[in-house]
Amino acid sequence: MEPVLFYGVPHGCSFGSIVALEWLGRPYRLCRIEMPLDTGERTYVRLNPARQTPTLLLEDGRALSESLAILQHLAARDLCRKLGYPQGSAEFDELNFALALLHTECHSAWGALFYLEDADATTTARALTRAARAYGRIDKLLGDRKWLAGEGPSVADAYLAGTARWGRELGYFDLQHDFPRLHRHLEKLEQDPAVRFAHAIEDRLPAQSCGEFRGEVTLAEVASRLLA
Numbered sequence: 001m002e003p004v005l006f007y008g009v010p011h012g013c014s015f016g017s018i019v020a021l022e023w024l025g026r027p028y029r030l031c032r033i034e035m036p037l038d039t040g041e042r043t044y045v046r047l048n049p050a051r052q053t054p055t056l057l058l059e060d061g062r063a064l065s066e067s068l069a070i071l072q073h074l075a076a077r078d079l080c081r082k083l084g085y086p087q088g089s090a091e092f093d094e095l096n097f098a099l100a101l102l103h104t105e106c107h108s109a110w111g112a113l114f115y116l117e118d119a120d121a122t123t124t125a126r127a128l129t130r131a132a133r134a135y136g137r138i139d140k141l142l143g144d145r146k147w148l149a150g151e152g153p154s155v156a157d158a159y160l161a162g163t164a165r166w167g168r169e170l171g172y173f174d175l176q177h178d179f180p181r182l183h184r185h186l187e188k189l190e191q192d193p194a195v196r197f198a199h200a201i202e203d204r205l206p207a208q209s210c211g212e213f214r215g216e217v218t219l220a221e222v223a224s225r226l227l228a
Helices: 015-024 043-047 067-077 089-113 121-142 153-161 167-169 182-192 191-201 219-227
Strands: 002-008 030-035 055-057 063-064 213-216
Touching: 002 015, 002 191, 015 030, 015 067, 015 153, 015 191, 015 213, 030 219, 043 055, 055 067, 063 067, 067 089, 089 121, 089 153, 089 167, 121 182, 153 167, 153 182, 153 191, 167 213, 182 191
Parallel strands: 002 030, 030 213
Antiparallel strands: 002 055, 055 063
């Protein structure tokens, strides 16, 4: 079977891996993981003992977890697509920096926004300050660039599309007003067919793949594959 990406809903950072798979243009399947319920299922725990998403089940049966590792793996599958670059090149270093920034500072800062509903004023203020700082770093990094790293869309842009949306979707930030360069970049990404596809998949709407999507599988079907 083709590689299977286990993507988390709602609001999973695995959104970026769906976008990257579409851009890669190689056959793949998806498995929907309703968080946190499905992450405790025996089959999924076997694949990802940390009970997190995403997970990428490879053709040889290995399971790869953590967005940073999955995105670098996908980029390396076809360097001609320029979703990533050869290790040791200046372009690779630039991409690796952008991914590291998104994976460490930004993901943790923006992800914390999901837990503010019952937080006290001090905790909320600190979280919003931290999230704003992360947005500011990406806004500054973009500058006059057309893409986050390199001359075209890369796995960094895919990851950004899946994580930077959180502050806006939760109603904490007006990106257009406060971070205009980031806002323009996200608006451009929202028009990309791969990003539209990822949204449709998450929302269970009719989805038109621009890549080589071969359909969704269930955890039960994956369990049968692992036992085969």
